[in-house]
Amino acid sequence: MSEYRQHIEELLERAESIPHGPSQIAICEEAVRLADRHQDVCAGFQARTQYVTATMFAGQPEKMLVAYSWLLSTYDRDPESYDAFELLWQYKWVVAALPDFPQISRQQIEEMLSDMQRRYEEVGASLHAVCNKRRAAYLKMGDRAGAEAAHQELARHRRDELSDCKACEMDEEVEFAFFVGDLERGVQRAKPILRGEFSCGEVPHLTYAQLLRPLLQLGRGGEAMQYHLTGYRMISANPVEFIAQIAEHIEFLTLTDNLSRAGKLLEKHVSLAMDTMALSWRFDMYRAAKLFLERLADKGHQTLKIRLPEFFPLYNAMNAYRISELSDWFTQRVRELAQRFDERNGNDWYSKKVANVARWRERITPIPLPTRESDSAPPASRWEK
Numbered sequence: 455m456s457e458y459r460q461h462i463e464e465l466l467e468r469a470e471s472i473p474h475g476p477s478q479i480a481i482c483e484e485a486v487r488l489a490d491r492h493q494d495v496c497a498g499f500q501a502r503t504q505y506v507t508a509t510m511f512a513g514q515p516e517k518m519l520v521a522y523s524w525l526l527s528t529y530d531r532d533p534e535s536y537d538a539f540e541l542l543w544q545y546k547w548v549v550a551a552l553p554d555f556p557q558i559s560r561q562q563i564e565e566m567l568s569d570m571q572r573r574y575e576e577v578g579a580s581l582h583a584v585c586n587k588r589r590a591a592y593l594k595m596g597d598r599a600g601a602e603a604a605h606q607e608l609a610r611h612r613r614d615e616l617s618d619c620k621a622c623e624m625d626e627e628v629e630f631a632f633f634v635g636d637l638e639r640g641v642q643r644a645k646p647i648l649r650g651e652f653s654c655g656e657v658p659h660l661t662y663a664q665l666l667r668p669l670l671q672l673g674r675g676g677e678a679m680q681y682h683l684t685g686y687r688m689i690s691a692n693p694v695e696f697i698a699q700i701a702e703h704i705e706f707l708t709l710t711d712n713l714s715r716a717g718k719l720l721e722k723h724v725s726l727a728m729d730t731m732a733l734s735w736r737f738d739m740y741r742a743a744k745l746f747l748e749r750l751a752d753k754g755h756q757t758l759k760i761r762l763p764e765f766f767p768l769y770n771a772m773n774a775y776r777i778s779e780l781s782d783w784f785t786q787r788v789r790e791l792a793q794r795f796d797e798r799n800g801n802d803w804y805s806k807k808v809a810n811v812a813r814w815r816e817r818i819t820p821i822p823l824p825t826r827e828s829d830s831a832p833p834a835s836r837w838e839k
Contacts, residue, residue, distance in 0.1 A: 462488055462497050466504050474511040474692065482508045486521075499528055499536055506544050511655070513694035515551040516731040522548050538577055542616055545570050549587045553594035554734040556794040563591060574616070582611040586618060590626060593633050594734065595795075596803020605630060621652035625661045637668045656695075659688045663699035666706035675710060675821045682706055683824070686719075697726050701738035708746045709814055710821040713753075716746050717760060725763040733791055737804065740788040745811045747781040752815060 462485045469481040482505035489497035502521045509517040522544060529536045549570055552563045571584045585608035592600035617623070624647055631640030646652055647661045662685025669678035686703050689696035700723050707716035720743055727739030750758065758780065761773050768775065768783055792804035 458488055458492050459494070459497060462501060466501060469504060469508060474508060474695070476512065478508045479505070479512055479514065479517070495528060496535065499525060503540060503544070506547070510544075510547050510551075511692075511695060513692075513697065513726075513730065513732075515547075515554060519548060519551065519555075538573075539616070542570075542573060542577065542579065545573070546583055546587050546616075546618065550590050551732070553591050553799075554732040556733055556791070556798045558798075560595070560798055560800060563595075567591060579616050580611050580614040582608065582613050583616045583618065585611055586623065586626065589630060593630060595799040596801050596806075597799065598634065601630065601633065619652075619654050621647060621654040621657040624652055625657045625664075628661060629664055632664060632668055637672055640668055641665065641672065641674075659685060659696060660699060661685075662688070663696075663702040666702055667709070670706065670709060670819055671817075675819050678706065679710070679821055679823070693723055694726055694730070697723070697730055697732075697735040698738040701727075701735075701742040704739075704742040705745055705814075708742070708749050709818060711749075711818055712821075712823050713746070713750060715823060717758070720746055721760050721762070725766075728763065728766065734795070737788060737791040737795070737807075740784050740791070741807060741811065743784045744781065744788055744808075745814060747777055747784065748811065748815060749818070750777050751781060 465481050465485040465488070469478045469485070472478050472481075482501060485501035486498060486505055489495075489501050502525055506518050506521050506525065509515065509521065525541060525544075529538070529541055549563070549566050552558050552566060567584070567588050570587070571581060574581060574584050585604050589601050589604035589608060592598075592604055618626070624643060627643045628640045628647075631637075631643055644661055644665060647658050662681040665681055666678045666685075669675065669681070682703055685699070689699050689703075693700055700719065704716050704719050704723075707713070707719065724739060724743060727736045730736055747758075755777055758775050758777050759773055760775065762769055762775075768779060788808055789805075792808050795804040796802050
């Protein structure tokens, strides 16, 4: 083995031995650069395959999409030289991420789903995974008819080695039930996960977050509070991968009038949303901020002490803001994002998500945090009337 090849192997082994995050991505990037410098396509394929995994689980899907496009075109030029299984496995991550970017057209998403199906058929794989990701894509785009059709088609295909793990599939079943408005069924489908019978690297992390608001609607807020406490601890270890879920936790805290804790989580994580290129995640966090700020205004508060990043357009070094000005800024941004997504999706799904904030504020359900989890009382200056 040549010296540079050995170095690439060592880099990839080191990357595999550390947790997902910026350091792992940087090591994989170094391996990719080294392979490209020596015009070693096979080594570049190996390095990018690992890079796709690293970026996927470190919450940087935009980098994953670019790298995967290279893998796909390289494989098509010489399919005998590469492993089709891993390529097809990662295709699931790609099509699931596409709707998070409004600049990717609906036609492009449909074409990628069709291409994924063609490739699965060519290797004789079941279409179970394809239907599952088609349902997920339509769900993200607010296409109920498309999601329901994919859901029906999914039941007609057997699971195989390219299907998601059972924990992920159960979580996706929960999400679909909530999407179509069947809250009771969604909670029921989550029970095996909640009992600890199925889990993986992202479940029950995702499940706990998506249960919060439905359980509150069903009058089971105390149960939801326990899932908040447990679920947030799980996702806080790798928050950049779970921006959308952190937003759900902030919304839940706001809807239960735990405004001190909601503000602390927003302060801690809002910069991630400002940085991310996955604009659906940004939308979710900005909507949570909008709800939080409007709830403060409803209670008569006028100012807020909160540490925001220096690149925030309204930043001031005193960390003191008028709530109305912050609320206006987040409202404007969230409406702009909603318009972009709705134009791409061909519906008003995101605009309805914005409109839901006003409806939620009419249904505040105060539920105190357990004493051991309660925040200490904030200084009077944190928000003032």
